[in-house]
Amino acid sequence: MTTKFQTAASESGLGKSNSLLARLGRDIRKNYGAYLLILPAILYYTIFCYKPMYGIIIAFKDFSPGKGIFGSPWVGLKHFEAFFSSYYFWRLLKNTLSISLTSIVFGFPAPIIFALLLNEIRNMKFKRVVQTVTYMPHFISLVVICSLIKLFTAEDGIITSLLSVVGFEPVTMLSKSRYFVPLYVISGIWQEVGWGSIIYLSALTAIDPGLYEAATIDGATRWQQTLHVTLPGITSTIIIMLILRMGSVMSVGYEKIILLYNEGIFETADVISTFVYRKGLQQFQWSYSTAVGLFNSVINFAIVFAVNQISRRVSEVSLW
Amino acid sequence: MMFSACGDTPSSDASSTPSQSQSNTDSSAGSEASGSAVVSYPLEGNPELSIAWETNTGILSYMTDWSYSDFFKWWQEDTGVKLTMSFPSDYSLLFATGDYPDMVFYNWSGYAGGPVKAISDGVIVELDEYLPENAPDYYNFISQDEDLSRSLKDSNGKYYTFGYIRNDVDEVTTQGVWTKADWLKQLGLETPQTLDEFTDMCYRMKDELGVEKVISLPSAYLQNYFGAHSIASAFGIPTTNWYQIDGKVHYGYTEEAYREILQYLHKLYVDGIIDRDFQTVDTTIMFSNFLSGISGVMYGWGTRMQSMLDEMKGQEFDVAAIRNLTKNTGETPMYNGRDQKVNTYGVSVTTACKDVATACKFLNYCYTEEGNILANFGREGVSFDYVDGAPVLNQEAIAENSLGFYAMSASQGAYIRQTEIALASISYPQIIDAYTIWNEGDTEDYRIPSGAGMLPEEIDEASALESEISTYISECFVKFVNGDMDINTQWEEYLSTLQSMNVERFIELKQHALDNYNAR
Numbered sequence: 110m111t112t113k114f115q116t117a118a119s120e121s122g123l124g125k126s127n128s129l130l131a132r133l134g135r136d137i138r139k140n141y142g143a144y145l146l147i148l149p150a151i152l153y154y155t156i157f158c159y160k161p162m163y164g165i166i167i168a169f170k171d172f173s174p175g176k177g178i179f180g181s182p183w184v185g186l187k188h189f190e191a192f193f194s195s196y197y198f199w200r201l202l203k204n205t206l207s208i209s210l211t212s213i214v215f216g217f218p219a220p221i222i223f224a225l226l227l228n229e230i231r232n233m234k235f236k237r238v239v240q241t242v243t244y245m246p247h248f249i250s251l252v253v254i255c256s257l258i259k260l261f262t263a264e265d266g267i268i269t270s271l272l273s274v275v276g277f278e279p280v281t282m283l284s285k286s287r288y289f290v291p292l293y294v295i296s297g298i299w300q301e302v303g304w305g306s307i308i309y310l311s312a313l314t315a316i317d318p319g320l321y322e323a324a325t326i327d328g329a330t331r332w333q334q335t336l337h338v339t340l341p342g343i344t345s346t347i348i349i350m351l352i353l354r355m356g357s358v359m360s361v362g363y364e365k366i367i368l369l370y371n372e373g374i375f376e377t378a379d380v381i382s383t384f385v386y387r388k389g390l391q392q393f394q395w396s397y398s399t400a401v402g403l404f405n406s407v408i409n410f411a412i413v414f415a416v417n418q419i420s421r422r423v424s425e426v427s428l429w
Numbered sequence: 430m431m432f433s434a435c436g437d438t439p440s441s442d443a444s445s446t447p448s449q450s451q452s453n454t455d456s457s458a459g460s461e462a463s464g465s466a467v468v469s470y471p472l473e474g475n476p477e478l479s480i481a482w483e484t485n486t487g488i489l490s491y492m493t494d495w496s497y498s499d500f501f502k503w504w505q506e507d508t509g510v511k512l513t514m515s516f517p518s519d520y521s522l523l524f525a526t527g528d529y530p531d532m533v534f535y536n537w538s539g540y541a542g543g544p545v546k547a548i549s550d551g552v553i554v555e556l557d558e559y560l561p562e563n564a565p566d567y568y569n570f571i572s573q574d575e576d577l578s579r580s581l582k583d584s585n586g587k588y589y590t591f592g593y594i595r596n597d598v599d600e601v602t603t604q605g606v607w608t609k610a611d612w613l614k615q616l617g618l619e620t621p622q623t624l625d626e627f628t629d630m631c632y633r634m635k636d637e638l639g640v641e642k643v644i645s646l647p648s649a650y651l652q653n654y655f656g657a658h659s660i661a662s663a664f665g666i667p668t669t670n671w672y673q674i675d676g677k678v679h680y681g682y683t684e685e686a687y688r689e690i691l692q693y694l695h696k697l698y699v700d701g702i703i704d705r706d707f708q709t710v711d712t713t714i715m716f717s718n719f720l721s722g723i724s725g726v727m728y729g730w731g732t733r734m735q736s737m738l739d740e741m742k743g744q745e746f747d748v749a750a751i752r753n754l755t756k757n758t759g760e761t762p763m764y765n766g767r768d769q770k771v772n773t774y775g776v777s778v779t780t781a782c783k784d785v786a787t788a789c790k791f792l793n794y795c796y797t798e799e800g801n802i803l804a805n806f807g808r809e810g811v812s813f814d815y816v817d818g819a820p821v822l823n824q825e826a827i828a829e830n831s832l833g834f835y836a837m838s839a840s841q842g843a844y845i846r847q848t849e850i851a852l853a854s855i856s857y858p859q860i861i862d863a864y865t866i867w868n869e870g871d872t873e874d875y876r877i878p879s880g881a882g883m884l885p886e887e888i889d890e891a892s893a894l895e896s897e898i899s900t901y902i903s904e905c906f907v908k909f910v911n912g913d914m915d916i917n918t919q920w921e922e923y924l925s926t927l928q929s930m931n932v933e934r935f936i937e938l939k940q941h942a943l944d945n946y947n948a949r
Contacts, residue, residue: 173551174524174525175780177527191893196897196926259709264705264706280705281705281706281708281709283708283709284706284707284708371708371907372648372900372904372906373908373911376904387896389521392892393525394892
């Protein structure tokens with residue numbers, strides 16, 4: 110290894126260019142397999158994430174399709190001002206944050222707990238059945254999921270009927286703004302808990318069984334083993350997942366909300382992304398909706414950055 | 430397969446295109462009154478054009494691509510133009526990309542800011558300078574009628590489209606409320622004419638027939654159709670939306686009568702007449718509820734009535750149209766769902782078109798005498814035959830709603846629709862009755878024409894106001910009906926919020942638009 114490296118270094122010392130590009134070129138020749146593997150990811154981000162970014166400038170312009178992105182006149186922060194002074198601004202911000210934070214607070218621990226529970230199951234057959242059953246909702250189309258939710262929570266739906274036995278008022282849940290967030294979050298957990306637990310289950314298998322043996326010998330109960338062996342074993346996975354999850358605090362998926370909401374519950378259900386959808390795609394206000402979307406992304410970025418910093422200080426685990 | 434352009438012209442083999450001299454005679458005959466320009470078909474030089482057309486969902490269940498339909502083949506054959514068709518699923522994306530076909534069929538009031546904005550955004554072109562020379566038949570037809578030409582212009586006073594013109598609108602109205610005739614019979618009721626009779630009918634359906642949800646309409650239908658004009662006359666306003674009296678613009682949503690309408694709807698909701706699930710009801714649920722006897726009141730179009738009757742053939746199921754309700758017997762409703770002779774549907778030429786003149790010539794064809802027959806009826810011997818000199822659709826075209834294969838007249842388009850087409854493919858007398866019953870109404874006294882677009886310089890302001898105000902209004906509509914907002918205590922709050930959103934300025938802008946239209 111060392112000799113090979115030295116040869117390469119001494120070769121390059123002999124009049125060969127040592128610029129970044131040249132070194133990269135040599136590296137690519139040497140490790141082309143690895144570069145080939147990463148190529149699709151690079152292409153993906155270039156084509157779908159970086160290239161469209163130049164379109165963001167229409168947030169500062171009055172975009173009209175005939176004049177194109179560059180030809181449209183600059184208007185400065187006009188669209189941002191319009192959004193901040195909009196009647197709906199605070200409501201959108203509040204709804205976006207409340208739906209998202211509730212999803213994180215309840216939705217994030219759910220797959221972890223679920224994975225821990227699965228880990229304790231000793232009957233392999235039963236465990237596999239449970240896993241399969243809980244993965245399934247993940248593969249059902251969102252449109253179908255939302256139709257099911259609507260059906261089950263209607264005035265005479267199965268969930269409403271069951272709840273009314275324990276004293277819940279029998280109303281169409283999606284017609285009352287106070288039920289929207291719980292419905293959204295709980296159905297989300299139901300759909301994703303199984304799928305989300307996979308990564309934690311795989312992290313669990315990486316824990317050295319010797320640790321459990323040692324704990325047992327020391328007289329630790331199952332609960333103590335979970336607390337002191339299992340959880341610390343998957344902490345780094347949890348933190349990475351949490352940072353990633355925090356990055357999407359502001360990007361509440363609009364698809365599910367659009368499929369579920371109606372004018373009557375805009376008060377709790379209308380979020381920034383659905384607002385952008387209505388403005389941009391239904392009312393053709395491209396520049397305005399881009400400005401709103403950009404605002405959303407900037408906040409998202411700030412949150413990821415902050416969480417990453419905190420995590421680095423507190424637990425020494427971080428994305429960068 | 431026999432083909433002839435007009436009743437008295439000799440037939441020729443359909444495989445050959447119509448002879449040039451023949452079409453010459455026809456188009457000049459059609460425009461002999463004015464204008465000297467004549468366009469002869471087929472056009473020279475095999476021009477190629479592209480066009481984006483609205484998807485006809487009815488047809489798509491029969492073929493994957495509407496462009497395969499005989500109509501579009503014949504249209505190309507007759508004009509000598511090779512057409513490339515596309516069916517965009519999302520027009521806002523089409524407009525945003527800047528990559529347009531030569532022509533686009535669209536409802537131009539759907540373009541935010543209206544046709545005038547579509548022109549200033551550089552999507553479509555003004556047609557004024559092209560029409561007289563290149564589309565004489567169209568131009569002569571629309572310029573002979575002041576109202577017609579006015580409604581086909583944008584708010585700058587320029588022609589922007591080849592419009593969809595209906596001659597039959599005074600005679601039929603194709604949308605409205607209907608109920609079940611068999612239930613009316615069971616209850617021993619006449620079709621309701623007044624609001625009280627209607628209310629009585631609803632309660633008796635619930636109490637005596639045990640109908641679960643008498644009115645099961647989506648909230649958009651409840652707000653924009655049923656609440657907007659079906660019952661509004663009984664409360665003394667034509668519609669809860671925009672209307673005008675002697676040139677003065679009114680916005681029903683801000684008026685006292687609207688409050689009474691909300692009170693009425695809220696009562697129906699509380700009493701379980703209006704579906705408790707109305708917020709989550711969509712059109713599919715609405716139809717299935719009506720068909721399966723869960724609900725008893727429908728709002729919709731005659732075509733839907735037809736498909737319901739088809740589906741329920743042989744079962745105990747009959748429909749009865751209800752006119753817009755009034756307060757007292759014998760009154761005429763102030764408003765109804767009558768279409769306008771011209772709306773904002775039409776084919777416009779985009780800025781991407783290199784040869785606007787040829788596009789105009791191509792589009793002009795459907796306004797010539799020959800082309801008009803094609804657009805309305807299709808081809809003789811295939812989809813229609815001449816009976817006593819007048820074209821009559823044959824069974825082939827009427828069966829299974831297959832008119833869309835043969836003619837443009839199955840839906841909107843860029844042509845002059847002939848009166849008989851509206852009724853031609855109807856096989857049930859109930860629907861013909863419905864068209865007459867729904868047609869009662871003094872709509873023209875109150876309507877703000879769809880051609881009255883916002884002034885170019887006020888479009889941005891108006892659309893900003895509109896999106897905020899209309900969202901708020903629909904939200905409050907739902908809440909007032911379901912009781913989340915209390916109509917007695919929160920009506921003032923509703924009004925003052927609208928004030929703070931500057932609804933007065935919005936009404937003022939609409940007034941400018943109407944004044945501008947009237948002055949055109």
